[in-house]
Amino acid sequence: MTAEVATAEDVTNTYVIRPNFLHKFRPLMVKEMLHMVLSEHLSGKEYNGEEATDWSKIISDEIKSRLKDMGYDRYKFIVQVVIGELRGEGVKMGCRCMWDSDTDNYAQDIFTNDSLFCVAAAFGVYYY
Numbered sequence: 823m824t825a826e827v828a829t830a831e832d833v834t835n836t837y838v839i840r841p842n843f844l845h846k847f848r849p850l851m852v853k854e855m856l857h858m859v860l861s862e863h864l865s866g867k868e869y870n871g872e873e874a875t876d877w878s879k880i881i882s883d884e885i886k887s888r889l890k891d892m893g894y895d896r897y898k899f900i901v902q903v904v905i906g907e908l909r910g911e912g913v914k915m916g917c918r919c920m921w922d923s924d925t926d927n928y929a930q931d932i933f934t935n936d937s938l939f940c941v942a943a944a945f946g947v948y949y950y
Contacts, residue, residue: 839950841925845895847946852889852929856942859884860933869907869938878903885944900945908939921947 863881882901889899906913919926925948933940 841894841896841948845893846925847894847897847927847948849927849929851892852944852946853931855888855892856885856929856931856944857933859888860931860940860942864905864933864935864938864940867935867938869905871907874905874938878905881940881942885942889944889946894946896949897946898949900947902943902945903940904942905938905940908934908937913939915941917943919945 859881863877863884867877882903885901885903886899889897889901902917904915919928926946928943928945930941930943933942
């Protein structure tokens with residue numbers, strides 16, 4: 823019985839530290855998906871403060887599910903959905919993140935009708 827010894831030439835590093843270019847988080851594709859989800863769930867609805875919380879949860883769960891189906895391996899997703907009543911006032915929203923600009927990104931979309939507005943943001947953070 824002979825034992826084979828692996829040399830440095832035989833061993834290749836298989837650890838991936840960055841996502842493949844084809845598997846990077848794509849904000850344009852995600853924005854289109856956000857737009858579709860918001861339109862599907864909120865078209866024809868009028869603002870109701872009691873139901874807005876449930877709508878936000880349902881929409882954010884749907885967005886997370888569709889993000890996972892898009893095939894972004896090793897990404898963690900954060901989804902924020904805000905629904906409010908349109909009354910003529912202004913609204914300002916902001917966020918601040920520390921991340922790797924080579925791998926991490928976000929997309930957002932805004933839906934409005936006669937009685938409500940909805941802002942959805944999806945953040946994709948690569949898990950090293």
